[in-house]
């Protein structure tokens with residue numbers, strides 16, 4: 305089914321405004337009012353609280369909003385006192401990591417995928433605040449595909465001397481092609497059992513003391529990390545914790561993927577030292593809070609299969625994860641090729657103008673009269689010898705209005721004309 309995105313935005317925005325008005329939490333549309341984003345195929349509607357509405361009030365109504373727009377995956381987030389509603393509306397385009405190899409990238413940056421505007425984004429290991437990453441999400445969310453893509457992008461851009469790789473992955477047998485792709489950078493062979501993992505991790509921690517062969521950076525990628533800790537016990541937990549805690553200064557970086565990102569499964573020291581979270585779809589809001597390390601990120605509303613958020617303290621950025629071309633969950637045969645965005649093209653985000661609030665519904669006639677009355681009484685109560693400008697009067701009814709433009713101009717003209725008729 306082909307949906308016209310501008311129609312979709314108009315209808316969705318209307319529904320959201322009405323729903324919140326009915327719940328006594330009115331909001332107004334903020335500029336840019338509606339956008340179609342790629343490659344995730346979402347529309348984004350910007351809102352700000354009106355009157356005495358609080359941001360938290362609207363956040364608490366997220367289920368009502370999802371119900372009203374008939375989409376369980378409608379995701380509401382807040383930023384700087386404003387609200388953003390993201391509603392999926394169409395099919396997504398997968399992105400292969402290979403298609404992003406040529407994108408400009410700073411040294412030691414693991415490519416993650418593309419942001420909603422189609423711009424490649426990465427995790428800079430050279431940045432002292434983002435040396436490691438905990439990759440979380442439910443099964444099928446795309447953790448392994450993302451971790452492998454990150455590792456492959458680093459291998460592609462660096463020599464073995466610049467970057468060596470350690471992989472611990474009990475499911476590695478299912479992806480021999482990945483092993484081939486990174487073979488030139490592998491330090492020890494891929495560890496597939498807890499015993500092998502312990503040995504490798506001991507070596508890595510020893511390397512932190514500067515004992516081993518000199519390489520500039522060492523990337524340690526551990527998949528199914530909670531399972532490894534469960535079977536490997538406290539020693540594994542301690543080894544991983546010390547890498548997360550002290551690895552950065554030794555040029556050692558940890559990418560750990562798991563379905564169970566809690567302190568209960570990983571230990572408090574490890575979770576506390578992995579502040580960067582790459583989170584795919586999770587089951588519910590409390591899992592989202594655990595995975596993201598903070599509430600309100602809405603990972604339970606993500607779509608799975610590479611729809612991720614990057615959480616780093618206050619920064620929360622949604623992105624479509626890149627996936628190795630040949631990636632099939634556990635499979636070994638290469639997938640057929642998938643369409644990729646042209647990253648050289650400037651990101652184009654069509655902004656769709658919505659009509660001014662409440663226009664042009666029939667019910668607005670009543671509202672027009674009420675707003676005209678508000679202006680009438682305002683002028684009466686605050687007489688101004690030179691009279692009021694249109695903008696000043698518009699702010700009487702839309703207090704948050706910055707500039708009078710677009711659909712607001714005919715609206716305010718009409719309302720002032722009505723106000724002038726009041727005797």
Ligand SMILES: Nc1ncnc2c1ncn2[C@@H]1O[C@H](COP(=O)(O)OP(=O)(O)OP(=O)(O)O)[C@@H](O)[C@H]1O
Nearest residue numbers: 398443444445446447448449609610625627632633
């Ligand atoms: N970035 C992506 N783009 C498109 N599809 C993806 C992407 N990532 C994953 N998928 C799809 O989802 C499937 C599962 O991905 P993946 O194996 O990475 O999940 P996972 O989170 O590691 O799951 P598990 O916890 O069971 O290991 C893949 O086989 C692929 O079909």
Ligand SMILES: [Mg+2]
Nearest residue numbers: 447448449527
């Ligand atoms: Mg996996």
